[in-house]
Amino acid sequence: MTIREQFFTLRQSFFDVVAVGFQKVATAFGFPENPGMPLFPQREYFWNKVSLSDELPVRNVRFPPDTNPQNYIEILIGDSPKPNPLPRFFYESKADGFYSFYIENYKNLMFLPNWLSEFLQVRCHLCLDITFLEVCRETVFIMLVTYYYMISFRIFIAWLISINPYSFPIAYFIALVDWIEDASMGLLPVVGGISLATPLLLTVVGKIADSLNHLVFTMPFLPSEGIPGKAIINGDIKNVLIFRYLPILWYKYPIPNEIREFWYSERPDILKYMQKAYENVDIQFLPDRIIKANEFISTLPIYDVNHLGSYIDLKTNLLTINNRVELQELFDSSNSIIHTLIGIFIS
Template sequence: MSLDEKFIPVRITFYEIVGNLFKKIAGFFGYPENSGMPTIYDIPDEVYVRSQFLDNLPQHRTFWPPVQRPETWFEMIVGPTPKVESVPRYIYESSQEGFYNFYIENYKNIYFLPDWLSEFIQVRLNICLDISLLETIREVLFIGLMVYSQMVILRIALSWFIYINPYTFPWCYLAAAVDWTEDVLQGIVPAILGVNITGSIFLGILGVIADSLNHLIFTMPFLPSEAEEAQLAVNDEMKNVLVFHYLPILWYRHPIPNEIREFWYNERPEILDYMQKAYGDLDIQFLPDNIIQELNQQSDLVTQATSINNHFPTQLLSNEFLTNLSFLHGHLH
């Protein structure tokens, strides 16, 4: 008989003693009549279907370090620079939906700006159609976070070389740029086996923030809440997409930027014609401000000419004056 087999009766006895102890303790709470809290509760069908749909969505995948595709001699020697791998926007025009429609593939890990922030950027900062400035800001933030993470890695590496004093020139600048993170996190993150892991924790935070920029989507001129879920055939494959189409809600709540209306009037009259026909009953101003001012001035001239014609006696108005006045009235009309 082996040693394990000799301890089998002891193990069984211990299990029985612990089981009986738990049953006696549970008896004070009404066991076995009281079954306790239910382990599974009923989920509404629509909530369950929605959760299943979100779980089945694919993830927008990014890679770090970036894929090695050098384009210059510098990148071939040093390596490619980090770039944002954003979700592409597919813009399309339609005679039914308008000229500023686009769709994106639907992922479970994409992020949008809040509606209030997107509205502030479009209305107050006048960033509506051209989002190149926002894309540039995201690129700068992403590269800045990547550069700073490399500085943190270098600072951690210096701490392992005891013969290098990090507070001497030129390492003192690196220590001044990174050591403040240890002052902030050292009281929160404990050391493990005497090893300070605040640098590793801070690197993880930087990585999460930088990777979130890859999944951030700008929806201008629409608000993020205007997205409509649909399915489209992309490369002969049905995919779940988010569609932004028709008239942006901000162009109904607020005046359309004048430079956009001037662009329609001067360079894309077909857009102006579509907007006036499709949304002419919504009391939205589609003409540029200078055209509205000219029309108002012409209307004032017609009103003044009509007033003169009504107030002056007929004998004071010569035939030539009346002829010119009628021509002006008809031309302005």
């Protein structure tokens, strides 16, 4: 009997001794009649309730993205990779508000933290127009996909013995990829003469780039304001996240002035709805220039009650000033307004 066979025999004897020992201990607890605790609970308890995410599907997006050339130049050299974000479906309703939207709900969706979303909306004024965020997403996505292809090309030329990767100008290209292999040398094993650092980097870069496809911007709402629900999309009933009513940030902070200006100038129906629906809430819906004009007019004295009607008419005319008149012009003409009022009161 060889040493290898003796080792196998000794190993099997050890396994048998351990198995007998476990059986004797289990017999004291009713084995084999009592099979023990199951690996998975047989019924639902308070600590293993089925969560919402367990019933949601996984959103699968192809990576690297498919090419979609739009002209002959893109056919020859290829088009730039573009992310595939989850679409937002906006709708207007007097019950849910004018800025409500919903998205399909998936298990692998990603959202910004509440504090970061609040910072971007309050400090960076990225509320309704998120074009800048979309451009940033697309820029980072293009950079990651480009680097992904560079890593793939580096792996490809490593198998071509006719190409010296350390000659000019390939050496500069190699330096952009090999730094991770140099940094991880000794930490990751080498299998078949191939380091696992480069394939691992390829996986990490691809995962980060793919995560940008599942990142959802919820402005003007916070991500935590989403309400699970059902909706019909393309004829199918699907799980959705609904963002509706008035965003919570519009309670905590003043509504951006450009939005209030838009309501006052172009969408008076939204302004009337907001003022009526939230009349019991201390929220300012008028634009700043109208508020300052009201404050300015309220400081004008009334000298004669008999001329109160003329004063009210003048105040009404001031409030209906054309929207294109700047507030600075209103203050510059304050002296002439005061003289006009004095003339009315004296006459």
